[in-house]
Amino acid sequence: MIEISNLSKAFSDKPVLENLSTSIKQGEVVSVIGPSGSGKSTFLRCLNLLEQPTSGKVTVNGIDITGENVDMLKLRSGIGMVFQHFHLFPHLTVLDNITYAPRTVKGMDKTQAERAAYDLLQKVGLTEKAASYPNSLSGGQKQRVAIARALAMQPKLMLFDEPTSALDPEMVKEVLEVMKDLTETGMTMIIVTHEMSFAKEVADRILFLDEGKLVEDARPSEFFKEPSTDRAKSFLAKVL
Ligand code: ADP
Ligand code: MG
Secondary structure, three states: OEEEEEEEEEEOOEEEEEEEEEEEOOOOEEEEEOOOOOOHHHHHHHHOOOOOOOEEEEEEOOEEOOOOOOOHHHHHHOEEEEOOOOOOOOOOOHHHHHHHHHHHOOOOOHHHHHHHHHHHHHHOOOHHHOOOOHHHOOHHHHHHHHHHHHHOOOOOEEEEEOOOOOOOHHHHHHHHHHHHHHHOOOOEEEEEOOOHHHHHHHOOEEEEEEOOEEEEEEOHHHHHHOOOOHHHHHHHHHHO
């Protein structure tokens, strides 16, 4: 589903990602971990062209995103992204947040979009909040709406960038549970997280980044038990 070959990204000559290569299969759940500043967000953002790779070849959902004349709308409508800070539309109700893109981008009719939105709200446990505005929700509820909103476009791939990092501790679990349910539907997911026990439990594979380099690409059972590099060992020693 994703083929990455020698992906590099620099910001005004400062290398941030260097020669990353890996591939991700449909239905795989991949967790990206690594120290702050190691390039995790930049990596995710390159996959939907929120950042333009400096070099390398990347194919996502059959689209060569490093080629000429990329169909940005087609690329992005196949990828859902969930950020640390929810980015909900503050002036729209929860229901309208979820139906906005399907209606405006996909031209879905109102009734159909709302029916789908209620199904998603049920999945994330928030049907009773359909008419509420984002500012009346807790952080955990906002993030669950953000996940429902991303899913409303029926993406083939979901990217999560530290979805629980901005939440109060008691709200982390409800968001992780929604994500865990999603892993069980066969969704392809790339999750940047500092929740090591979650990564260990749900990921099929761990990508460990350090200083812009993909230092380890391993199964969680191997990575958490016996990381093969000193850099991963010292990282784990700090976070576990
Ligand atoms: P992480 O998500 O692992 O914390 P990032 O991908 O956000 O790391 O950042 C990696 C490096 O790239 C950092 O040194 C950061 O300062 C730099 N960086 C990220 N975005 C930009 C940008 N738009 N312009 C310049 N430097 C950036
Ligand atoms: Mg980041």
